[in-house]
Amino acid sequence: MNSLIECSHVDFGYENQDAVVGVTMTVNPGDYICIVGENGSGKSTLMKGLLGLLKPTSGTISISEELKKNGIGYLPQQTAAQKDFPATVFEVVLSGCLSRRGSRPFYSAKEKKLAKESMERLGITEISSHCYRDLSGGQQQRALIARALCATDKLLILDEPIAGLDPAAIAEFYQMIRGLNEKEGVAILMVSHDIGNVVKQADKILHLKREVLFYGSTKEYINSDAGRIYLGGA
Amino acid sequence: MEILREMMSYPFLVRALIGGVLVALCASLLGVSLVLKRYSMIGDGLSHVSFGALSIAVAFGWSPLKISIPVVVLAAFFLLRITENAKIKSDAAIAMISAAALAIGIIVTSLTTGMTTDVSSYMFGSILAMSRDDVRLSVILSVVVLGLFVFCYNKIFAVTFDESFAKATGVNVSRYNVLISILTAITIVLGMRMMGAMLISSLIIFPALTSMRIFKSFRGVVLSSGILSMVCFLIGLVLSYQYSTPAGASVVIVNLSAFLLFSLIGMILKMRKGDRIK
Numbered sequence: 001m002n003s004l005i006e007c008s009h010v011d012f013g014y015e016n017q018d019a020v021v022g023v024t025m026t027v028n029p030g031d032y033i034c035i036v037g038e039n040g041s042g043k044s045t046l047m048k049g050l051l052g053l054l055k056p057t058s059g060t061i062s063i064s065e066e067l068k069k070n071g072i073g074y075l076p077q078q079t080a081a082q083k084d085f086p087a088t089v090f091e092v093v094l095s096g097c098l099s100r101r102g103s104r105p106f107y108s109a110k111e112k113k114l115a116k117e118s119m120e121r122l123g124i125t126e127i128s129s130h131c132y133r134d135l136s137g138g139q140q141q142r143a144l145i146a147r148a149l150c151a152t153d154k155l156l157i158l159d160e161p162i163a164g165l166d167p168a169a170i171a172e173f174y175q176m177i178r179g180l181n182e183k184e185g186v187a188i189l190m191v192s193h194d195i196g197n198v199v200k201q202a203d204k205i206l207h208l209k210r211e212v213l214f215y216g217s218t219k220e221y222i223n224s225d226a227g228r229i230y231l232g233g234a
Numbered sequence: 235m236e237i238l239r240e241m242m243s244y245p246f247l248v249r250a251l252i253g254g255v256l257v258a259l260c261a262s263l264l265g266v267s268l269v270l271k272r273y274s275m276i277g278d279g280l281s282h283v284s285f286g287a288l289s290i291a292v293a294f295g296w297s298p299l300k301i302s303i304p305v306v307v308l309a310a311f312f313l314l315r316i317t318e319n320a321k322i323k324s325d326a327a328i329a330m331i332s333a334a335a336l337a338i339g340i341i342v343t344s345l346t347t348g349m350t351t352d353v354s355s356y357m358f359g360s361i362l363a364m365s366r367d368d369v370r371l372s373v374i375l376s377v378v379v380l381g382l383f384v385f386c387y388n389k390i391f392a393v394t395f396d397e398s399f400a401k402a403t404g405v406n407v408s409r410y411n412v413l414i415s416i417l418t419a420i421t422i423v424l425g426m427r428m429m430g431a432m433l434i435s436s437l438i439i440f441p442a443l444t445s446m447r448i449f450k451s452f453r454g455v456v457l458s459s460g461i462l463s464m465v466c467f468l469i470g471l472v473l474s475y476q477y478s479t480p481a482g483a484s485v486v487i488v489n490l491s492a493f494l495l496f497s498l499i500g501m502i503l504k505m506r507k508g509d510r511i512k
Contacts, residue, residue: 051401051402052402053401053402072402072403074398074399074402074403075399076396076398076399076402077398079396080272081270081271081272082395082396085270085395085452086270086445086446086449086450086451086452086454086455087391087395087451087452088450088451088452091391091451091452091453092395094388095388095391095392095395095396095399096399096403098388098389098392098400098403098405099403099404099405101388105384105385105386105387105388106387106388107388129450129451130450131450131451134450147399148399151403
C-alpha cells in the first residue's frame with residue numbers, strides 16, 4: 001500500500017528559526033491521526049508544511065501522485081469573515097473542485113455532479129441552496145467537509161475543527177468523521193486541543209513540542225510519559 | 235427621458251456619464267471582494283492617498299493621473315502588506331496613512347497655489363472632472379475588471395471565501411490580492427475627481443452591502459452589486475443635474491436610499507419566512 005504522505009526528519013521554520021524539528025511520520029490510507037500539543041508547539045507550522053504551503057528547511061516530504069494532482073482535502077479554521085458570507089452551500093462545496101479544473105474558467109457538469117455527491121455523503125443536499133451564513137455551526141462544518149471531499153476523498157486534514165461548536169455538534173462531528181474514516185476509508189489528520197475526545201477517537205497520536213515527543217498508537221500514548229503528563233486527570 | 239436627452243447635449247455630461255457608470259461598475263465588483271474580506275477601509279485610505287498625490291501633482295504642474303496612479307498603486311501594495319502581516323492593526327494603519335496623506339496634500343497646496351477650487355473639487359468631486367483620457371482609461375479598466383470577474387470568477391470566489399483553502403488547493407492567492415488592489419487603486423484614482431476624495435469609497439462599499447441585504451448567493455451579490463451601482467450612479471447624476479446638487483454627494487445619497495430600501499425588503503422577506511416556519 002502506498003502511503004499518502006511521508007515525512008522523514010523534516011524541519012520547518014520561518015527565517016532561520018525552526019518551529020518544528022525532526023518530524024518523521026507517515027500517513028497511510030485509512031489512518032486516523034491526531035496532532036496534539038500546546039499552543040506554539042508547532043502544530044500549525046507542521047500542518048502548513050504537510051499542505052505544501054511551507055517548504056521544509058531540511059529533510060524530505062513525499063506526497064502521493066493523486067494528492068499532488070487534486071490537492072489535499074483541507075478544512076481550515078473558520079475566519080470571522082466567513083460567518084456571514086453570502087454564498088449558497090452549493091457554491092461553497094463546488095469551490096472544492098477548483099484544483100481539478102486547472103485553467104478552464106468554468107466548472108463542468110462532471111464537477112457539479114461531484115459536488116452534489118459530496119453533499120449527499122454529508123447529508124446536506126436539502127440545504128444546498130441555503131445561505132452559508134444562515135446555517136448552524138455544525139452545518140457549516142459539514143459544508144466545508146463536503147468541499148474538502150471534492151478535492152480528494154483519500155485524505156482530510158482538519159485544523160482545530162471543533163473550535164466554536166456546541167457540545168451536541170461536537171459529538172455529531174466526531175461521529176461523522178469516524179463514519180468517513182471507517183466506512184469510506186478516508187484518512188484523517190486532525191490538529192486538536194480536545195485531548196479528552198481525541199484519545200477516544202484517533203488511532204494514532206503525534207504529540208508535538210517543537211520536536212516529536214510521541215508518535216504511535218493511541219493505546220501506547222495513554223501509557224507513555226508524554227501522554228500521562230498531557231492527559232493529566234483526563 | 236426628456237432630462238436624459240437634454241443632459242446628453244453637453245459633452246462634459248456625456249463623458250461624466252460614460253466614465254462614471256464604468257467606474258461605478260468596477261468599484262462595485264471589486265467592492266464585493268473587498269467588503270467580504272474586511273478590507274472596506276482600504277478604499278477610504280487609498281482615496282486620501284490619491285488626494286495627497288493629486289495635490290502634489292497640481293502644485294508642480296504635473297499630469298495628475300500619471301503621478302497619482304503609481305503612488306496609489308504603491309500605497310495599495312503597502313496597505314495589503316500590513317493587513318497580511320498584522321504587526322500594526324490594519325484599521326489603525328489605514329487611518330494613520332489616510333490622515334498623513336491628507337495632511338501632506340493640504341500643506342503642499344497651501345504653500346503653493348493656496349486652496350483653489352481645484353483642490354476643493356478633489357475633496358468633494360466635480361462633474362467637470364472627467365476628461366477624454368479619463369473616459370478612455372475607464373473603458374480599459376472596466377474591460378479588465380469584467381474579464382477578471384468572468385474568467386476568474388471561481389478563483390475569486392475561492393480566494394474571497396477562504397484564502398487558506400484556496401492556497402492549499404494551489405491557487406496563487408497573493409497574485410489575486412495584488413491584482414485586485416491594483417485595480418482598486420486605479421478605480422479610485424479615476425473616480426475620485428468626480429466623486430470626491432471623501433466620497434469615492436462609498437462606490438466600493440455601498441453596492442456590496444446593499445446587495446447582501448437580500449441576495450443569498452455569491453453570484454447574486456456580484457450581479458446585483460454591478461447593476462445596482464450603475465443604476466444608482468445614473469439616478470444620482472440625473473438628480474444632480476435637475477436640482478444642481480454636487481454629483482458625488484447625490485450619488486452617495488441614492489446609494490444610501492437603495493441600501494435602506496433593500497434592508498427593508500430583506501427584513502420583510504425574513505419575517506415572512508419566519509411566519510411560514512411557524
